[in-house]
Amino acid sequence: MSYPQQLTPEEKLADVKKLLSLPRIIVICGSTRFMAEMNEADLRETKDGKIVVKPGCDMKSPHELWSNPAEAEALKARLDDLHRAKIRLADEVLMVGDYIGDSTRAEIAYARSLGKPLRFTHPEVDPDA
Template identity: 60%
Template sequence: MPRQTATATETDRPTIVVLCGSTRFWDELTDAALYQTAAGRIVLSPGCNLKQPHPLWNSPDQADRLKQMLDTLHLRKIDLADEVLVVNPGGYIGDSTAREIDYARSLGKPIRYTHPADDGDSHG
């Protein structure tokens, strides 16, 4: 029996984009995920908004442990992604997002911004 080879459409996969940004902009992150998905991309995004109350992070100890785990998990999402989209309304980039950007750069990942800052990265 002849060996069948995969066609280009069977082996192509959509671009995987990871969203980075402060969860204080949860609505903007959700909106970016919607637009990226509608553009045919696979979206990896923060899965928890620790700024909203939830039983999983009721106590400060629970929240601290979860935050550490989520920070590491997000780096693994960056590992999987083809590119990074920084959701940064007003050009804002906090410390966690800045670390994620630095990590993505160290891997050579392309980085896009929803709101490019005039001076590169605006930390605040």
């Protein structure tokens, strides 16, 4: 007797997206030094009918929410976890900017480990090109 194979969480998510007729979901990644470019990419991707998720906090800019160094460090860890969740949710990853630092390199590695398609605004910075 053969039993049906269980779907992976990723397969279940893909099925739900189809059932809900969701547009393609794009996650924007990169250094927050490129927030202006991320906002421009958000506009263009949204105009093309895609759902866009991107970093919501620019910790390189001063703000009361991360003015305390100890709290800022804990917030950075939570934001990194949140961004990895955005990568898992997305159908595609758009890497913005002409610089790849350690955090962005980790995002690229994570997205690739999940088999997510990647696009680069500056393909020459792709560490695996």
